[in-house]
Amino acid sequence: MRASRLVSLLLLLQNRGRMTAQELAATLEVSIRTVYRDVDALSASGVPVYAERGPAGGYRLLDGYRTRLTGMTAEEAEALFLVGVPGPAGELGLGSVLAAAELKLRAALPAELADRGGRIRQRFHLDAPTWFREPEPTPHLAALAHAVWSDRQVRVRYRRWRTPREVERTLAPLGLVLKAGRWYLVATVDGQARTYRVGAILELTVLDEPADRPDGFDLARCWQEHADRYEQGVYRAEARVRMTVSALESMPHVFPPAMSRAARAAAGEPDADGWLLTTVPIESVRHGHTELLKLGAEVEVLAPAELRERFTATARRLAALYPAGGG
Known part of the structure; x- marks a missing residue:
């Protein structure tokens, strides 16, 4: 264990340059006292590591020293x-x-x-896209990746879901994220970090102006915060339903995770016929109608009234299409 840590310490100094004992301890998840001992051990083994004193001091390797040791398991x-x-x-x-x-x-x-x-x-093979979805064309992805890497602003013409459908924006790219087979750009506009689907970019021009990155920006954390806000904000209504136990058990396979999790958490005890009451988060009445239809006759909508009326109308139309006796 210690040998692996010594290799990690050596490679940290080689790749990052000067680091304080506090920084090394935090990165290696050990005490500062352990860092002192490890540095002494490296020095005793012939590694040219030395300490610089003062407020801007720390440990560093002798200029020009590089190790071929990787310690790779x-x-x-x-x-x-x-x-x-x-x-x-x-x-x-x-x-x-x-x-x-x-x-x-x-x-x-x-x-x-x-x-x-x-x-x-x-x-082992990673297949990122989800099932039953064609790959989304992203003709501007390579140019966008170059802008992200070189910290350059971009001007885009972008298609969105609300009106006006097409807008132009000047963005400061911060990073790219691949989520379920779709690429998303995280960028700042007017000082705010926002997310854009790369496949919805219609035109892109890489500008000469530099894109400033916020101090301490963490792409993974920013994306997770966006995903949490999206999941919490997209479901603005609820449907009170009665469904079978088998319908509840099938929800993880046919519903978005947030809907399935909430419905399972809110489910009551099933009655003697195997039916139970629960609450399902929905984006809108139209969205709830589309999603809950996946469960067929194993779900009954109790509220809201508008959603129940939609199901009633759908049931009547289906009955007209499929009359009893097949006539």
């Missing part, structure tokens, strides 16, 4: 080959780069680790 080598995602990398214009990096990694690794890495690529 078999599991780490396997994980590196697992993270390669050829489809998304190709969409970003990095397919050939990823392939070249994998070849170099194979060449640099001992034969045993290279073989283990190759085996995992033959046994």
